[in-house]
Amino acid sequence: MNREHILTILYEMALLTGGATHAQPLIEKTLQRLMYHTSFPCGMFLSAIPERIERASNNSDPGRKYLLEAVICSPELAVLKGQVFTLPQSLVAGPAALIEDNALWDIKLPIHKRFTVALRLPVPENSLFLLFSPEKPVTDLPITQVFQPILNNFGKALDLARVNETYTSRILDDRNHAVLDLKRFRAAMDTSPDCVFLINPAIMRFVDFNKSAVNVLGYYAEELLLMGPQDVMPEYSEEQLQSIFYKVIEGHGAASEITTVHHRKDGSRFDVELRLSSLTQDDGKLIIIAIARDITERKRAEETVRSHARKLERMNKELEEFTYIASHDLLEPLRTVSNYCQLLKGDLGEDISKRAREDLNFILLSSDRMKKQIEDLRQLSRTGRLERQITRVDLNEIIREAVGDLEGLVRETGAKIEWKGLPFVMADSNSVRILVTNLIGNAIKFRGQAVPVINITADRLGDSYQVTIEDNGMGIEPKYLDQIFSPFKRLHGMTKYDGTGIGLAICKKIIDRHGGEIWAESEPGRGSKFIFTLPAAD
Secondary structure: OOHHHHHHHHHHHHHHHHOOOOHHHHHHHHHHHHHHHHOOOEEEEEEEEEEEOOOOOOOOOOEEEEEEEEEEOOHHHHOOOOOEEEEEHHHHOOOOEEEOOOHHHHOOOOOOOOOOEEEEEEEOOOEEEEEEEOOOOOOOOOHHHHHHHHHHHHHHHHHHHHHHHHHHHHHHHHHHHHHHHHHHHHHHHHHOOOEEEEEEOOOOEEEEEOHHHHHHHOOOHHHHOOOOHHHHOOOOOHHHHHHHHHHHHHOOOOOEEEEEEEEOOOOOEEEEEEEEEEEEOOOOOEEEEEEEEEOHHHHHHHHHHHHHHHHHHHHHHHHHHHHHHHHHHHHHHHHHHHHHHHHHHHHHHHHOOHHHHHHHHHHHHHHHHHHHHHHHHHHHHHHHHOOOOEEEEEHHHHHHHHHHHOHHHHHHHOOEEEEOOOOEEEEEHHHHHHHHHHHHHHHHHOOOOOOOEEEEEEEEEOOEEEEEEEEOOOOOOHHHOOOOOOOOOOOOOOOOOOOOOOHHHHHHHHHHHOOOOEEEEEOOOOOEEEEEEEEEOO
């Protein structure tokens, strides 16, 4: 070996180490060049495993484990690449050196027995090249000193290559995960019955879509790639859609929903519920994810429900009008019967028999009772037809007015009606006044032996107030609690308590029109609670 060889090796090593990105190619190429310039026919590269083995009882030379990473020109060892060998310290430890004791490797390494010389070239981090030859090389330079700077540079390049290799492996793993995620995303898109579009908002074009989009819209995939959202939603201009997308992007990916119409290739239209969200890609670019769900059947069902509701409302209105007119017309013949009975009673004077007088009195009493029922029926009908004026209503004021309307009954019975600090509700004041008057009047009417005591309270429940009117009256059998709000439902005979059984039906209708609920809780002899809900005013 001469100086020209050294310069050549240094040049080649500079080329090798400068572009090193993977450890194994760098190791093998360096080993090849070392063997070429030293004329050693066999070589290997071993990296130390950081684990000390126990000293053998019959061997004073402790060994160390090495991983065989590269082998050139030794078929016996080539098949053992990747295995671990325990080598004597005298063979592997120390600076670069020529070793002429083949007994050091003859047992441990199954190389050709004709190799009598080994060249040990250590690399930083306890790795080394071992070159083998049948004869000692002839050179005018000290080989061990010449190669040490080269080996130091190789060690640095090897460390860098291994770091790059780890980093590259990590990138490849990330890429594989990304590809797997993309495949899963694609599978999820294609199995979705909804139309899924990925939109580039900068150019307003579809960049991807699922199979449902192709099947539902009737376009070829190649056609959709040349189209944008404005092509399937022509009711929106491109500027309007960009404004919608901008709001979605401003929401930092938060989903937004709109109901609109999509157009198929054949010109037909269908209703969709469009869910929009944004996504920032790895390159920083934004895409809009649009998921369109066909809601044609839902719209059809909603229209059917609305149609039935309109029909039912019309029928109810006609029924209410008929009830009002019929009740009005029924009053005329009833008045006639009552008037003629009064005339007949006056004409007969004292000549009328006792039996005839009783019959006439019964006819007049029945006429008055029927007149009251018809008037209550008209009131029930009117409750459904009157326009409501929803305002902020003070329940305290309503109670005071109701108690004033019942002043005669209150004085007669000595009833005590207590309330304090009731809230404001959103309601029609006239309707609520009728409601409260009926409930307080019933509490006084169906009293027990004690003086009537009525307590009115209100509790907040979400957006509503639950109002309770509690009395100490005779109470109601629980089995009748579901029936008492039906028209003309009476639990007592007409001779004992006056009334037609319409009052609670009117109360229920008033509460229904306000979107609330009304019910009763009671036991015989323990009083009753009538409870209803009305929207809160605050």
